Amino acid sequence: MPNQDAMTREDEGLRLRGARRADRAATIVLGALVAIVCALVAALVFYVLSRGGAKLFDLSFLTGRPQQFKAGGGIGPELFNSFYLLFLTLLISLPLSMGAAIFLTQYAPAGPVTTAVKTAIETLSSLPSIVVGLFGMLVFVLFFGWGFSIISGALALTIFNVPILVRVMQQALEAVPQGRRDSSLALGLTRWETTIHVLIPSAIPAIVTGVVLSAGRVFGEAATLIYTAGQSAPALDFTNVDLTSPTCPWNVFRPAETLAVHIWKINSEGVVPDLAVVSAGSAAVLVACVLVFNILARVLGRALERKVTAA
Amino acid sequence: MMAEMTVERPVDAATTAAGDGRRTTDEALRCEGLSVAYGEKQALAPCDMTFAPSTVTALIGPSGCGKSTFLRCLNLMNREIANCHVGGHIWFHGQDALAPGCDVYDLRRCIGMVFQQPNPFPLSIYDNVAYGPRRHRRLSRAQLDEIVERSLRRVGLFDEVKDELKKSGLALSGGQQQRLCIARTLAVDPEVLLMDEPTSALDPISTKMVEGLMRDLARDHTVIVVTHNMQQAERVSNRTAFFYLGELVEVGPTKELFSHPRERRTQDYLSGRFS
Numbered sequence: 001m002p003n004q005d006a007m008t009r010e011d012e013g014l015r016l017r018g019a020r021r022a023d024r025a026a027t028i029v030l031g032a033l034v035a036i037v038c039a040l041v042a043a044l045v046f047y048v049l050s051r052g053g054a055k056l057f058d059l060s061f062l063t064g065r066p067q068q069f070k071a072g073g074g075i076g077p078e079l080f081n082s083f084y085l086l087f088l089t090l091l092i093s094l095p096l097s098m099g100a101a102i103f104l105t106q107y108a109p110a111g112p113v114t115t116a117v118k119t120a121i122e123t124l125s126s127l128p129s130i131v132v133g134l135f136g137m138l139v140f141v142l143f144f145g146w147g148f149s150i151i152s153g154a155l156a157l158t159i160f161n162v163p164i165l166v167r168v169m170q171q172a173l174e175a176v177p178q179g180r181r182d183s184s185l186a187l188g189l190t191r192w193e194t195t196i197h198v199l200i201p202s203a204i205p206a207i208v209t210g211v212v213l214s215a216g217r218v219f220g221e222a223a224t225l226i227y228t229a230g231q232s233a234p235a236l237d238f239t240n241v242d243l244t245s246p247t248c249p250w251n252v253f254r255p256a257e258t259l260a261v262h263i264w265k266i267n268s269e270g271v272v273p274d275l276a277v278v279s280a281g282s283a284a285v286l287v288a289c290v291l292v293f294n295i296l297a298r299v300l301g302r303a304l305e306r307k308v309t310a311a
Numbered sequence: 312m313m314a315e316m317t318v319e320r321p322v323d324a325a326t327t328a329a330g331d332g333r334r335t336t337d338e339a340l341r342c343e344g345l346s347v348a349y350g351e352k353q354a355l356a357p358c359d360m361t362f363a364p365s366t367v368t369a370l371i372g373p374s375g376c377g378k379s380t381f382l383r384c385l386n387l388m389n390r391e392i393a394n395c396h397v398g399g400h401i402w403f404h405g406q407d408a409l410a411p412g413c414d415v416y417d418l419r420r421c422i423g424m425v426f427q428q429p430n431p432f433p434l435s436i437y438d439n440v441a442y443g444p445r446r447h448r449r450l451s452r453a454q455l456d457e458i459v460e461r462s463l464r465r466v467g468l469f470d471e472v473k474d475e476l477k478k479s480g481l482a483l484s485g486g487q488q489q490r491l492c493i494a495r496t497l498a499v500d501p502e503v504l505l506m507d508e509p510t511s512a513l514d515p516i517s518t519k520m521v522e523g524l525m526r527d528l529a530r531d532h533t534v535i536v537v538t539h540n541m542q543q544a545e546r547v548s549n550r551t552a553f554f555y556l557g558e559l560v561e562v563g564p565t566k567e568l569f570s571h572p573r574e575r576r577t578q579d580y581l582s583g584r585f586s
C-alpha cells in the first residue's frame with residue numbers, strides 16, 4: 001500500500017512536470033508569435049514614417065494644392081475630402097447600424113428571419129471592398145446619376161461600414177448584464193425606455209471604441225471610393241458657401257479624391273517629378289491619422305468606462 | 312380549463328372561496344391554478360396561493376424546483392422569455408394580471424422586483440433612485456429630491472451616501488448596491504415586493520440589514536422572498552411555501568411549517584435529506 005502511494009505520487013510528479021514544461025513551451029511560442037506581430041506593425045509604421053514623416057509638419061504640403069506636372073504639390077483638398085467623407089459616412093451609418101443593432105438584440109424574435117438577417121450582415125462585412133465600390137458605381141453613380149461624387153462615395157462607404165458597426169454594437173448591447181435590463185423592465189418601463197436609458201449608456205464605452213476603430217478603416221479605404229467618389233480633387237474655395245458650386249467644399253455632388261485614393265492614383269498614373277516624395281508624405285499622413293484614431297479609441301473608451309463605473 | 316383538471320392541487324389554507332376574483336381584505340395577491348411551461352417542458356404544476364397584505368412570504372425548495380419561475384410570473388417578467396407559457400390566473404385588485412387586456416407596465420410598477428445580483432444602472436446614486444419615478448410621472452426637482460431621500464432613508468442608505476449622491480451607483484459596495492436597488496424599486500411605490508434570493512451575494516452584515524429591511528417593509532408592503540437559507544426564512548417570514556420539482560408542495564405559517572410539516576417531502580427537505 002505505501003509502495004503504491006509512492007508510485008502514484010511519482011506518476012503525479014511526472015505528470016505535473018510534463019504539464020509545467022508544456023506550459024513553459026506554450027508561453028515561449030505564444031510570446032514569439034506576439035513579438036512577430038508587433039515587429040511587423042512597428043516595421044511598417046517605422047518605414048512609412050521614416051520615408052514621409054517629415055511631411056507631417058510641412059504646413060504647405062498639408063494645405064497646398066496638388067500639382068499635375070511640376071514638383072511641390074500638396075494634399076490639402078485630399079485631406080479635407082477624407083475627413084468630410086468620413087464625417088458624412090458616420091452621419092449616415094451610425095443611426096442605421098444603431099437601429100439595426102437595437103432591433104436585432106432587443107426586438108427581433110429569435111427565428112429564421114433574424115438568423116437570415118444576422119447571416120446577411122456577416123456576409124456583407126466580409127465583402128471585398130472593390131466589389132462594394134463597383135456596386136456603388138452601378139447604383140449611385142450610374143443608376144441614380146449622381147456621378148463621381150461625395151454622396152456616392154459616402155453611401156458606398158456606408159455599405160462598407162454598417163455591417164462592422166452593427167456587429168460591434170450588437171456585441172456591446174449583448175454584453176450588458178441581463179439583470180440590468182430586467183431591473184429596468186421590472187420597474188414598469190418599456191423596452192424602448194430601457195434601451196435608451198439603461199442599455200445604451202451601459203454599452204456606450206464599447207460602442208465608442210468600435211465606432212472610432214471603424215472610422216480608422218473608413219478613413220484609409222481606397223478601393224470603395226475609386227469608382228464612387230472619383231479620382232479628381234477640384235480646387236476648393238472655403239469662402240464659397242453656394243452648395244451647388246463645384247468649388248464649394250461642402251457640396252456633396254462634387255467629385256472628391258481622398259488621401260488613400262490619391263496615393264493609389266499618383267502611384268499608378270502620376271507624372272509629377274516628385275511623385276515618390278508626395279506619395280510617401282501622403283502615406284505618412286494617412287498612417288498618422290489612423291494611429292491617432294486607434295489611440296483615441298482606447299483613450300475615449302477607457303475614459304467613458306471610468307465615467308460610467310465610478311466618480 | 313384549469314378547473315377541469317382532476318389533479319389534486321395543494322390548497323392554501325388562506326385561499327378565499329370566492330372564485331370571481333373579488334379582493335377580500337386579507338388578500339393582496341392571489342394565484343389560481345398558476346402553471347408555467349418552458350416550451351414543452353412543464354416547470355410549474357398548477358398551484359393556488361394567496362398572499363396577505365403586510366406579510367412576508369418565503370419561498371423555499373431545492374435548486375431548480377421553480378421558485379424563480381413562480382416569482383417571475385407574479386409581475387409578468389416571464390413575458391420577456393421567449394417560449395415561456397403561463398396558465399391560470401393571478402388576481403390583483405380584482406383583476407386578472409394574466410388576462411390579455413392587463414397593462415403589464417402598470418402591473419410591474421405595483422409589483423416590484425429585486426434580483427439576486429445587485430445591479431445598479433450605470434448612473435449616479437441619485438439618478439438610479441430617480442429613474443423609475445422620472446419615467447412614470449412629471450415631477451418637480453423638489454418632489455424628486457423628496458422621493459429619492461425618502462427611498463434611500465427607507466433602506467438605511469441615505470446617511471451613508473448623502474454627500475455623494477452624484478457618485479456612480481456602481482462605485483458602492485455590494486451590500487450598499489443591493490440596498491440601492493431596493494430603494495430604486497421602492498421609489499415607484501409598489502404594493503408588492505418580489506425578491507429573488509436578495510442576500511445570496513451579500514456578506515453576513517449586509518444580509519442582516521436587508522433582512523431587517525424586509526421585516527420593516529412588510530409593515531406596509533406585501534413581501535415575497537425566495538431564499539435558500541432556512542434560518543432566513545424562519546427569521547423574516549410569516550408564511551413559507553415549499554416547492555419541489557415544479558410543484559407547490561405545502562404552504563403555511565412559517566413556525567408551523569418548520570416545526571410540523573404536513574408533507575413527507577417537506578420534512579425530508581427541512582431535515583436535509585435531499586437538497
Ligand SMILES: Nc1ncnc2c1ncn2[C@@H]1O[C@H](COP(=O)(O)OP(=O)(O)OP(=O)(O)O)[C@@H](O)[C@H]1O
Pocket residue numbers: 349354372373374375376377378379380381392
Ligand atoms: N429561461 C428558461 N428556459 C427554459 N427553462 C428554464 C428557464 N428558466 C428556468 N427554466 C427551468 O425551469 C425549472 C425551474 O427553474 P427556476 O429558475 O425557477 O428554479 P429555482 O427554484 O429558482 O432554482 P434556484 O434555486 O437554483 O434559483 C428548471 O428546471 C429550469 O431548468
Ligand SMILES: [Mg+2]
Pocket residue numbers: 378379380507
Ligand atoms: Mg432561482
